[in-house]
Amino acid sequence: MFEPVHGSAPDIAGKGIANPIGQIWSGAMMLRHLGALEAADAVENAIAQVLAKAQVRTPDIGGRPARRILERRLLRR
Numbered sequence: 001m002f003e004p005v006h007g008s009a010p011d012i013a014g015k016g017i018a019n020p021i022g023q024i025w026s027g028a029m030m031l032r033h034l035g036a037l038e039a040a041d042a043v044e045n046a047i048a049q050v051l052a053k054a055q056v057r058t059p060d061i062g063g064r065p066a067r068r069i070l071e072r073r074l075l076r077r
Contacts, residue, residue: 002030019058046077
């Protein structure tokens with residue numbers, strides 16, 4: 001029910017360039033649907049804060065292969 005619409009992307013598997021934001025945002029949508037509004041807000045705010053700084057981006061949004069760095073920054077929020 002709650003998953004990003006991109007596929008498994010086998011062509012980029014293991015390259016560290018996949019953007020995890022779609023998957024993470026799907027989790028926020030699930031939380032909101034389940035009534036965990038504060039948790040959903042926290043996830044969405046973390047995404048917005050990390051992207052607003054524009055320091056870490058995956059190639060699909062104008063950056064370098066940095067999936068793990070992006071994930072760590074999101075988790076810190």
